[in-house]
Every structure is written in structure tokens, then in C-alpha cells.
Amino acid sequence: xxxxxxxxxxxxxxxxxxxxxxxxxxxxxxxxxxxxxxxxxxxxxxxxxxxxxxxxxxxxxxxxxxxxxxxxxxxxxxxxxxxxxxxxxxxxxxxxxxxxxxxxxxxxxxxxxxxxxxxxxxxxxxxxxxxxxxxxxxxxxxxxxxxxxxxxxxxxxxxxxxxxxxxxxxxxxxxxxxxxxxxxx
Amino acid sequence: xxxxxxxxxxxxxxxxxxxxxxxxxxxxxxxxxxxxxxxxxxxxxxxxxxxxxxxxxxxxxxxxxxxxxxxxxxxxxxxxxxxxxxxxxxxxxxxxxxxxxxxxxxxxxxxxxxxxxxxxxxxxxxxxxxxxxxxxxxxxxxxxxxxxxxxxxxxxxxxxxxxxxxxxxxxxxxxxxxxxxxxxx
Numbered sequence: 001x002x003x004x005x006x007x008x009x010x011x012x013x014x015x016x017x018x019x020x021x022x023x024x025x026x027x028x029x030x031x032x033x034x035x036x037x038x039x040x041x042x043x044x045x046x047x048x049x050x051x052x053x054x055x056x057x058x059x060x061x062x063x064x065x066x067x068x069x070x071x072x073x074x075x076x077x078x079x080x081x082x083x084x085x086x087x088x089x090x091x092x093x094x095x096x097x098x099x100x101x102x103x104x105x106x107x108x109x110x111x112x113x114x115x116x117x118x119x120x121x122x123x124x125x126x127x128x129x130x131x132x133x134x135x136x137x138x139x140x141x142x143x144x145x146x147x148x149x150x151x152x153x154x155x156x157x158x159x160x161x162x163x164x165x166x167x168x169x170x171x172x173x174x175x176x177x178x179x180x181x182x183x184x185x
Numbered sequence: 186x187x188x189x190x191x192x193x194x195x196x197x198x199x200x201x202x203x204x205x206x207x208x209x210x211x212x213x214x215x216x217x218x219x220x221x222x223x224x225x226x227x228x229x230x231x232x233x234x235x236x237x238x239x240x241x242x243x244x245x246x247x248x249x250x251x252x253x254x255x256x257x258x259x260x261x262x263x264x265x266x267x268x269x270x271x272x273x274x275x276x277x278x279x280x281x282x283x284x285x286x287x288x289x290x291x292x293x294x295x296x297x298x299x300x301x302x303x304x305x306x307x308x309x310x311x312x313x314x315x316x317x318x319x320x321x322x323x324x325x326x327x328x329x330x331x332x333x334x335x336x337x338x339x340x341x342x343x344x345x346x347x348x349x350x351x352x353x354x355x356x357x358x359x360x361x362x363x364x365x366x367x368x369x370x
Contacts, residue, residue: 073330074326074330075322075325075326075329075330076322076325076326126314129311129314129315129318130314130318131318133314133315133316133318133319133322134318134319134321134322134325135322136319137260137261137318137319137320137322137323138322138323138326140260140261140319141259141260141261141323141326144260145258145259145260179364179365179368180364180368181368183364183365183366183368183369184368184369184370185369
């Protein structure tokens with residue numbers, strides 16, 4: 001790893017010198033240079049689409065759960081709202097970074113940023129999955145084991161949990177791509 | 186990837202010719218040759234210890250849960266017993282493979298076997314984590330939200346779930362090590 005400090009996203013006015021510097025580094029097999037462009041890695045249109053859908057499904061999940069009147073009485077449902085809100089914020093943050101990187105046509109694939117994305121995706125996806133599983137266990141308990149769906153908003157709970165699982169499923173590719181490209185450097 | 190077929194663990198009587206073949210392949214940078222020996226990767230004593238503890242904690246979790254009389258009435262608890270039993274079998278199987286590899290002093294780090302271990306670990310750890318989260322959600326519902334621990338075996342449920350989480354936590358390093366070494370080839 002070289003000791004040169006270099007910003008993650010470079011402003012447009014310093015782009016040309018930086019590009020030249022990057023090209024020079026490329027020839028030296030510098031580990032800080034950009035990696036092979038795989039769709040789904042940070043700064044690609046596929047990653048932006050994934051982030052957008054992660055954010056959308058997480059937001060719908062939180063909205064549907066928060067719209068039920070009795071969700072605060074169950075700890076797991078409160079935790080679902082908290083975890084999916086965090087997922088929303090994280091996906092929105094990275095979507096903004098991706099949009100910015102696409103607009104200024106810069107590459108985000110250096111190891112520090114990839115490590116940051118992999119750790120963040122790992123934490124948020126674990127929390128989202130845990131919340132979805134805990135809530136699913138309780139919904140199954142209410143619906144199948146206690147046959148008590150008439151008094152509860154089972155359909156709304158199920159919709160919210162399904163959206164949470166979809167959001168988790170969409171975080172997995174971005175996590176594994178970051179982790180894989182970090183390991184294969 | 187070469188097309189030569191080569192067994193994962195070689196019997197002792199064919200070891201010397203195989204070793205010579207491996208050494209020859211090493212010189213050619215053949216991707217099928219053994220990788221750097223990292224403790225925790227399949228065929229190392231650390232991996233054997235991890236598998237042993239994964240198996241132990243999963244077995245204790247299943248035993249404690251199955252010892253309660255009312256676990257079959259809750260779907261999530263039945264699922265916990267099923268998922269942790271699968272985890273037991275998987276860890277035991279790989280422990281036996283590790284013991285065999287250590288006894289015949291052979292290396293298990295080729296890409297097919299690492300892929301098999303990474304996929305298997307990924308599936309079993311996801312199932313174990315999902316079961317532990319679902320059961321934890323229900324135990325928190327019984328204990329904190331409904332204050333109904335007097336009629337239920339809350340302490341036993343909690344013990345079983347804690348063991349399941351420990352077992353999941355011990356599967357993670359073997360999964361990430363296989364995945365990392367698969368990606369970094």
C-alpha cells in the first residue's frame with residue numbers, strides 16, 4: 001500500500017492531473033489503482049440500481065410496519081423498524097455516492113472504500129436479516145400456532161417482512177462483490 | 186483450470202507420485218495447486234477445532250431445546266431444532282474430513298473443495314442464524330412483551346438460542362476464510 005493520500009472522489013477541476021497520475025501508477029502495478037470494472041461494484045450503474053431498490057424496499061417495509069397501530073407492543077417489530085430505517089439511510093448514502101461518482105465519471109474501487117462498503121453492507125444486512133427473521137417467527141406464531149390473525153394485522157406484518165427480506169436479498173450482491181474484489185486484489 | 190481429475194484427499198500409497206506431480210504443477214503456476222496455509226482453512230488444526238466447537242454448541246442447543254416439553258407447539262422452535270441438527274451434521278462431516286486430512290497429512294485447499302465448503306457454510310450458517318433470530322424474537326415476546334415466563338421454559342429457550350448464536354458465530358470464520366481464499370487465488 002502506498003502512503004500517498006488521495007481522495008475517494010476527485011473534483012472535476014483536478015481530474016486531468018489525477019488521471020495522468022493514475023495512468024502512471026497503472027504501469028507500476030500500484031495496488032491503489034482502480035480495479036477491473038464489474039457491474040454491481042461501487043460507482044457502476046448496476047450498483048446504483050441495487051442501492052435504489054434496497055432503499056425502496058426498506059422504505060416500503062418501514063412504512064407498512066409503522067402504519068399498523070399495534071407494532072410498538074412487540075419488541076421484534078420495533079427492532080424491524082429500527083434496522084430497516086438504518087438500511088434505508090445506508091443505501092441512500094451509498095446511492096448518493098454512486099450518483100456523484102457517475103456524474104463526475106470517477107472510479108470508487110480502491111481498497112479502503114471497498115473495505116468500508118463491505119463492512120457497512122455486512123453489518124446492515126445482518127441486522128436487516130435478523131429483524132426480518134425475528135418478525136417472521138412472531139408472525140408465524142400469531143398466524144399458524146395461535147390462529148389469532150383476526151385480531152392482528154397479519155397481512156400487513158407479512159408484507160412488511162417480505163419487503164425486508166427482499167431488501168436483505170438485494171444487499172447480498174453488493175456485499176459479496178465488494179468482499180470478493182477486496183480479496184482478489 | 187486444468188482438466189486433470191485429481192481426488193480431494195489422496196490415499197497414502199499414491200502420495201509420492203502425486204507430490205511430485207504437485208511440485209511440477211507448482212512451477213507452472215497451475216491454479217489447482219495448494220494455496221498458502223492459513224490457520225482455519227480446511228485441513229488445518231484450527232479448522233478442526235472450529236468444526237468441533239460448531240458441532241458441540243449446535244448439539245447442546247438441539248439437546249436443550251428438545252428437552253423442553255412444549256417446543257413442538259411453536260413453529261420457530263421446531264425450525265431451530267431442524268436447522269441446528271443440519272448444522273451438527275455438516276460440522277461433524279467436515280470435522281471427519283479434517284481429521285482424515287490431518288492424519289494422512291494432505292492439503293485440502295483446491296478450489297472445488299473450497300467452493301463446496303464456502304457454499305455449505307454459507308447455507309448452514311444462514312439457516313442457523315435465521316432459526317436463532319426467529320426463536321429469540323419469540324422468547325423476547327414471551328418474556329418481555331407478554332410477561333409469561335412463569336408458564337414457559339424461558340431460561341431453557343434462552344440457553345438453547347444462545348448456543349445457536351455461538352454456533353453461528355463459529356461458522357462465520359470458516360465461511361469467510363474459504364470465501365476469501367477462493368477469491369484471492
